[in-house]
Amino acid sequence: MAQVEVEARRGIAARPEVVYAAIADYQETHPRLLPEEFTDYEVREGGQGAGTVIFLRLHATRKRVRECLLEIDEPAERTLVEKDRNSTLTTTWTVQPDGGDDQSRITVRTVWESAGGIGGFFERLFAPRVLNGVYERVLANLAAEVEPAAPESS
Template identity: 40%
Template sequence: MSEISVVLERTFVAPPDATFDALADYTIMRPKVLPEQFTGYQVTAGGTGEGTHITYDLHATKKRTRHVEAVVTEPPAGQQLLESDTKSTLRVLWDVAAAPGGSRVTVQVTWQGAGGVKGFFERTFAPGGIRRIYGEKLDKLQQQIAADPA
């Protein structure tokens, strides 16, 4: 088993605080930016930032679905949100930082991959799918923030 990690980044025209607030809004904003690969999304506790609990099914491929039950924490280093699946090693770390003309959002998706032949195929093909899915999520977040920067 080895750790698989995918990192994506986008620049937003909104200031870091507004971007972080939008990202931390798991009740209203997050459902608006979910790609079709996320189904059954629910907030089961909290709703904004630290202490929020979410559940959803992530359809990585047509045949592979992962049920996620994540708890959100805010690591002390800057404006970050860490979504940790309670049933697996899946972690999604969102980081918001100042950038020229706005803010930069970086998302890092990590998990422990399978071993053997199955692990080889997972390490080979899964990162591309995750890049596509989370890239779409970042693009939709950009559009939502641009439409309503307040």
């Protein structure tokens, strides 16, 4: 088995604490960030940051659905770690200042041990591309959620 890693980054025009609060709000905001590949989202414990437990299904392909029971931890400032109780899948969200006071850089990184054999070969080949596209949409949704609206021209 080999480790598979997927990472996506985005600059966001909002204060780091605002960005972090949005992703740490697993009750209200976080589910709005998730595109159609995530279904059956349910908060099972908590709802804010560390100690939260959520269930969801990730539809990586039409045939491949992964059920995840994610336990949330906050090991460092503005860092959330989601560990799947059912597998080796771990996703880390990190928010850092990026220049000015109202600029942030968010990184989402997922790692897991792939399956063996031919199935694992295709997983290592295709899963990172698919998941990267999913994360690009999550980060775009996050930016739309927290960036101030542009003033309307008259």
